Amino acid sequence: MKKPNRNTIQWLLVISLSIAGIPMYPQDSAGVPDISLAYYAPHNNIPYVIINTRMKIGKKFSVVAGVPVTIYLNEAVTDNLMAKLTTDESGRAKAVIPAILKPVWDSSDGLKFLAVSGADRKFPETNAELTIKKARLEIDTASEEGMKSITAKLLEKNGNEWTPVKDAEMKIAVKRLLGDLSAGDEETYTSDSTGMAAAEFIRDSLPGDKNGNIIITAKTEDHDTYGNLAVEKIVPWGVAHVNENTFGKRTLWGTRDKTPLWLLGLASFIVIVVWSVIIFLVVQIRKIRAIGRKNNVAVQS
Amino acid sequence: MKDYTIINADKIAADLLPQKFGRNGKIWTAVLILFCIVGLFAYYRQLRKGLVVTAMRDYVSWGIYISNFVFFVAISLVGSLITAIFRLANVKWSTPLTRIAEIIAISAIVFASLIIIVDMGRPDRFMYLLLYARLQSPIMWDVIVIGTYFIISLLLLYLPLLPDLKILISAKQAAGKGFHKLYLFLGSFWKGLPEQYRISNRALHILSITIIPVAFCIHTVTSWLFATTYRPGWDSTNFGAYFVSGAFLVGAGAVVVAMYIFRKAYKLEEYITELHFDKMGKIVVMLAMLYLYFNINEYLVPAFKMKKPEEVHLTQLLAGEFAPVFWFAIIIGMIIPIIMLLFPAGRKPFPLFIAGIMVVTGAWFKRYLIVTPTLLHPFLPMHDAPETYRHYFPTWEEWAIAMGSLAGAMLIITVFARIFPVIPVQETITEKNEKAE
Numbered sequence: 001m002k003k004p005n006r007n008t009i010q011w012l013l014v015i016s017l018s019i020a021g022i023p024m025y026p027q028d029s030a031g032v033p034d035i036s037l038a039y040y041a042p043h044n045n046i047p048y049v050i051i052n053t054r055m056k057i058g059k060k061f062s063v064v065a066g067v068p069v070t071i072y073l074n075e076a077v078t079d080n081l082m083a084k085l086t087t088d089e090s091g092r093a094k095a096v097i098p099a100i101l102k103p104v105w106d107s108s109d110g111l112k113f114l115a116v117s118g119a120d121r122k123f124p125e126t127n128a129e130l131t132i133k134k135a136r137l138e139i140d141t142a143s144e145e146g147m148k149s150i151t152a153k154l155l156e157k158n159g160n161e162w163t164p165v166k167d168a169e170m171k172i173a174v175k176r177l178l179g180d181l182s183a184g185d186e187e188t189y190t191s192d193s194t195g196m197a198a199a200e201f202i203r204d205s206l207p208g209d210k211n212g213n214i215i216i217t218a219k220t221e222d223h224d225t226y227g228n229l230a231v232e233k234i235v236p237w238g239v240a241h242v243n244e245n246t247f248g249k250r251t252l253w254g255t256r257d258k259t260p261l262w263l264l265g266l267a268s269f270i271v272i273v274v275w276s277v278i279i280f281l282v283v284q285i286r287k288i289r290a291i292g293r294k295n296n297v298a299v300q301s
Numbered sequence: 302m303k304d305y306t307i308i309n310a311d312k313i314a315a316d317l318l319p320q321k322f323g324r325n326g327k328i329w330t331a332v333l334i335l336f337c338i339v340g341l342f343a344y345y346r347q348l349r350k351g352l353v354v355t356a357m358r359d360y361v362s363w364g365i366y367i368s369n370f371v372f373f374v375a376i377s378l379v380g381s382l383i384t385a386i387f388r389l390a391n392v393k394w395s396t397p398l399t400r401i402a403e404i405i406a407i408s409a410i411v412f413a414s415l416i417i418i419v420d421m422g423r424p425d426r427f428m429y430l431l432l433y434a435r436l437q438s439p440i441m442w443d444v445i446v447i448g449t450y451f452i453i454s455l456l457l458l459y460l461p462l463l464p465d466l467k468i469l470i471s472a473k474q475a476a477g478k479g480f481h482k483l484y485l486f487l488g489s490f491w492k493g494l495p496e497q498y499r500i501s502n503r504a505l506h507i508l509s510i511t512i513i514p515v516a517f518c519i520h521t522v523t524s525w526l527f528a529t530t531y532r533p534g535w536d537s538t539n540f541g542a543y544f545v546s547g548a549f550l551v552g553a554g555a556v557v558v559a560m561y562i563f564r565k566a567y568k569l570e571e572y573i574t575e576l577h578f579d580k581m582g583k584i585v586v587m588l589a590m591l592y593l594y595f596n597i598n599e600y601l602v603p604a605f606k607m608k609k610p611e612e613v614h615l616t617q618l619l620a621g622e623f624a625p626v627f628w629f630a631i632i633i634g635m636i637i638p639i640i641m642l643l644f645p646a647g648r649k650p651f652p653l654f655i656a657g658i659m660v661v662t663g664a665w666f667k668r669y670l671i672v673t674p675t676l677l678h679p680f681l682p683m684h685d686a687p688e689t690y691r692h693y694f695p696t697w698e699e700w701a702i703a704m705g706s707l708a709g710a711m712l713i714i715t716v717f718a719r720i721f722p723v724i725p726v727q728e729t730i731t732e733k734n735e736k737a738e
Contacts, residue, residue: 256435267436267445274449277511281456284504288463288497292490 031057033123035069035115037130039227044136048096049113053087053123063091067123071095072114073104080104082113109134109157133157135165135226139218139233141201148201148237150183152218154191156226164195168220172199174206175215175232181206183216201237208238309737310730314468317726319719320567326715333712340705343698344419352422354698360683361676361693366420368669369703372551373413373710374447374523375544375664379552380406380454381516385509394580396732397572397724401559403458404723405552408713410451412706419702439525446519453512460505463491464727480720520545527671533614534675543595547664550588554638554660557581559714561654563723572724575650582648585660586639593635614678623674626666634663 034054041047053067064087071082082101085093095113097105105111110133119125134157142149150172155162168191173180181203189197201216208214214237219230246253250260322330347354357364383402387395418424434441466488473481491497524544527535537543560581564573604615618627638656641647647656673693683691695703717723 252437254437256433256437259436263436267442271445271449274511274515277507278449278452278456281504281508284500285456285460288500289490291494291496291500292492295492295494296490 031055031062033064033117033126034061035117035126035128037113037115037128038222039113039130039132040230041136041227042230044229044231046096048094049082049130051085051087051093051095051115053091053093053117055123064123065089065091067091067120068118069093070116070118072116073097073101074108074112074114076114076116109159130227132227133225135220135229136162137170137218137220137229137231139216139231141216141233141235143237149198150201150216150218151196151198152189152191152231153194153196154220154226154229155195164193165191165226166193166195167191168195168223168226170197170218170220172197172218173216174203175217180217180219203237206238207241208236210240210242212236212238212240214238309733313730313733314472314726316569316571317722317724317729318469318472319722322719326566326719330712330715333708333715336708337705337712339701340703340708343701343705346698347419347422347702348424354696356689356693356696356699358690358693360679360686360690361673363420363672363676364693365669365673365695365699365703366416368665368672369706370413370416370420371523371544371668371671372665373409373416373706374519375548375551375668376555376661377406377409377413377450377454377552378516378520378545378548379556380457381512382549382552383556384457385512385516388505388509389513393732394577396728397569397577398556398560398581399461400458400721400725401563401723402552402556403454404714404717405555405559406454407451407458408710408717410447410454411713412710414447414451415709416703416706419706439522439529442522443519443526446515446522450512450515450519453508453515457505457508457512459487460501460508461725461728462721463488463497463501464493465722465725467491467493468726469721483720517545520548527675531680532675533611533678533680534618534671537599539595539598543599546588546592546595547667550585550592550635551661551664553581553585553588554657554664557585557653557657558661561650561657563718564650567718567723569724572729578650578653579645579648582642582653582656585653585656586642589635589639589642589660593631593639596631596635610680614674617678618670618674623670627670630663630667630670633659634667635660 032055034056036052036054038050038052039047040050049071051069051071053064053069054061055064066089067087068084069087070084073080073082080101082097083095085095087093110131113130113132115128117123117126136155136157138153138155140151140153142151152170152172154165154168154170156165169188170191171180171187172183172189174183182199183201183203184199185202186199189199191197197218206214213234215232215234216237217230217232219228220226221228223229248254248258250258252260252263254260343354355364355366380403383395384399387399418427421427421430430441430444434444436442466484469484470481470489521541521544524540528537528540557578560573560577563569600615600619603611604619607615617623638660641652641656646652677691677693
């Protein structure tokens with residue numbers, strides 16, 4: 001067998017090392033890890049935090065699933081541990097404040113959430129924090145002389161008092177199946193010195209439930225200070241939706257014994273007419289046959 | 302004059318009576334049988350393993366089988382075109398073509414029915430279709446109308462065959478013993494009596510009137526299988542007329558091809574003349590223009606509006622994955638035949654034969670384009686679907702069954718031509734005599 005020459009071996013070595021070297025520098029192209037926190041307090045009730053783990057590669061973020069994350073309230077100490085979670089396939093996890101931390105929650109006007117991810121092959125150790133101020137939303141409705149209006153009020157906690165928040169942007173909308181429909185002309189509303197924002201309800205004839213009820217909502221979205229707050233109220237301002245039950249009636253989508261009479265009649269008429277012609281023609285062939293047979297007998301006799 | 306008639310009749314009968322296959326005929330039949338056997342084997346595999354042997358999945362549930370079905374249904378319209386419409390319009394030159402058209406129609410409708418059963422997977426499902434029929438479903442209308450059309454086509458083939466059966470019975474040496482018994486069974490009662498002719502002619506007239514609306518129904522109802530389903534590419538009020546015009550074209554194309562082959566194989570130059578090709582060429586060019594017009598309506602208008610839900614479908618057809626097949630069907634199946642047949646030289650037998658093949662091939666691919674791309678482009682985006690569900694290319698079993706069905710249809714025509722005259726003998730004699738007088 002011919003021995004490979006020295007040059008060939010050198011080239012093979014270079015190529016092999018180059019190929020082997022590719023995965024040695026994954027961090028260069030792996031990007032920058034990112035943890036984001038978002039605070040939610042729906043209906044002024046038990047708040048929770050949503051954690052998102054992503055990787056920034058170039059100018060794009062891509063979701064990283066299965067990242068273990070530890071959440072603390074105010075301080076990264078064991079006593080203030082809120083939850084230990086692992087993000088799901090969409091890189092998300094949800095942490096609810098446990099009852100054991102209620103004293104910490106009650107004692108302060110503002111809170112800090114800390115997220116720490118453990119060092120991992122696909123996601124290096126990363127910290128993130130979110131500071132929010134406790135606030136609550138109120139919603140009220142009025143209907144006078146055919147004019148309907150919705151008022152939302154944003155209050156923040158200062159010591160033992162709730163004080164109005166001025167110049168806060170919020171949405172006042174009607175909840176629909178695939179999203180929120182703004183209740184008035186504006187997409188968002190800004191609170192005045194009393195913390196109130198008012199919207200005139202202009203969505204007449206919106207389909208509601210069987211009693212005409214619709215859900216109106218006021219919310220802050222990704223607010224830097226207060227996070228995501230939301231409050232809802234059911235009002236009878238929609239059009240009652242009557243669900244017509246066609247079960248057991250003659251319809252095009254019914255069972256075969258529930259064929260609409262017009263279709264049954266029309267189809268039967270066409271089939272009868274055409275098949276009558278076919279039967280008539282078969283009878284004609286039999287007539288031709290009979291004439292031929294009769295002629296045969298006459299010739300033979 | 303009488304002597305001339307007798308000699309002429311004998312010669313015509315000798316020319317037109319069925320002949321034993323030569324070497325080419327036997328090879329042709331063997332090839333068709335081979336295709337059918339491969340198709341049957343593929344069908345056996347499908348029966349054993351289920352529809353999983355096909356490439357049809359959740360999204361493309363109608364694949365090559367249904368496009369083949371639509372093709373067969375389309376080609377079957379030719380029976381009513383050549384026989385009924387020309388008979389009612391008293392078009393005499395079409396006489397040598399009527400039987401060819403009728404047998405093409407019958408063989409196509411037989412395999413249209415069979416391919417539907419193949420598409421169902423388990424054949425016993427057809428029984429359930431009848432037992433639990435819902436008249437609200439266009440599929441049920443199709444079953445009714447296909448059955449009716451088959452019976453009417455059979456009658457339209459049989460009635461004009463009766464005088465020829467008498468000739469076949471008397472010319473014993475022309476047929477084998479088995480065939481002779483068949484002729485006796487089918488037509489021993491035909492004596493050519495004036496009363497028999499009177500009844501037969503009246504029946505034929507009624508048949509010709511009846512078959513036209515039924516033929517229009519079969520194609521319109523087949524188009525409704527698609528048009529009553531709200532999907533991109535099918536949501537059209539134009540579909541009935543679009544299908545009927547396409548069916549007329551492919552049927553006429555098939556007749557042209559069959560005319561040429563029978564003329565060559567049986568040396569029928571004296572009966573299927575250049576005049577027949579010229580006239581059929583004019584019909585094909587008119588039908589191709591009509592079908593092109595409907596195609597422009599079907600694609601250009603939606604493409605001009607480019608509604609968002611239809612955008613993917615239209616883009617894929619006109620410039621995407623299906624563009625090569627789409628433009629093949631339009632250019633080869635319509636535009637080139639139109640250009641060729643506009644000139645008298647293009648309507649000569651051989652160029653017309655080539656144009657006929659282009660029309661039929663283009664039409665087969667056109668049916669594929671009507672059925673499959675739409676299913677791959679639903680209004681709601683495909684979500685969490687495996688990669689194989691997003692594309693469709695038929696498996697070898699599907700190809701084998703589809704090709705086997707096409708071979709089967711041609712085998713019926715071939716066997717028919719071996720047993721019966723492909724040109725009506727008695728009618729030809731009568732017409733020649735009328736001309737001579």
